Amino acid sequence: MTHHTRDGDQAKDLVQQHWNGRASMFDSESQHGIHSEEQHDRWLTVLRESVGTDPCQVLDVGCGTGVVSLLLGELGHDVVGVDFAPAMLDRARTKAHRGDHSIGFHRGDAETLAVPDDAVELVTARHLIWTLPNPHDALHEWKRVVEPGGRILLIEGYWDHSEPWDEYEEVHDDLPMYDGRPPAELAEVLRQRGFTDVTHESLVDATLWGREPRHDYYLMTGTVPRDGTH
Template identity: 55%
Template structure:
């Protein structure tokens, strides 16, 4: 695929998520609905990322409406959220103001991060790799902006639906990790891209998603080499 093709795919991805912005947080799979669900996610984030003492510099890539960004800020981290969708970012900024959370949200490309090398302690993303035309470029970029010894922590899944999502029917063949991947396969992908000590944990508790998940969900993390 040429760079021009990549950009055309990204434009369609951006348009799709701009169109989803108004309804995105209404889905319990996406946003937080109630204290029990919030506490469950905070527990996962504390386990895999830490409790913010000391705070870590975190880049949340493909942050959407800021769900994970705001939870990480709540437990004390210094968070920046990046997303292609300007409409999603507007929602994220509004939520940050409403909750009095200091999170920088900016428009950006997950495959081409504007920050310098070693700018962060950790990069995180939730349900993002499936929608990237060049996930290898993204993984290289994420490692570039994370200091040696830092981490990449991904919340991912694997589904294999019969039909492509609306808005993705024309482009899903251009997305190498479309449909997500089983955790073992994504572990292999991360290791092949140089991450060390890669491990994963299933995230199948219904409280995390508001209902019993209908496809495989998990968190996977690895260390950037020192």
């Protein structure tokens, strides 16, 4: 792991640069933002069915402009969002303030969270794991901060782009899960990291993405064992 340290830091800087640059237009893209009542309601349904109706403490990692954080807040959950890109967090805070949501958004590193052990009941992340230099370390962190019996919920995909773009041209070789992974492959990674009851379901409903999906999107959940081992 030591030999990744410098490359990992450089990769994170470029990834941050990329998402800072995209922050102002991020929500305007149909697959990223919420653009209709139908799309909004469909995402609420997906999250309600996956998370349940009992309010819980949620850490939304790589929250971006707060799309998932705000939806979970609307469902009555106690949500904190963290992201590495300050410009994304600025957008999230503006949206939360405009919608009168009391969600805290903080700068943080998904691979080294400044959060105590067993602090939350659920960790969520949308389209994040492919951007990380050390995704296995991140999964260990997410497992650490979730209480025994709690879960992680990942909204992921397999993009398989023909070529990397922008800052990713420089760093994609340093990102082990660049372009995402097929669901069966990521599910096995979660099991190897100690998660149980790993399940996934397809998210190819065009309503969710504002258009016919061009890639394989899915939702995956895993449970932290109650024996408390991290």
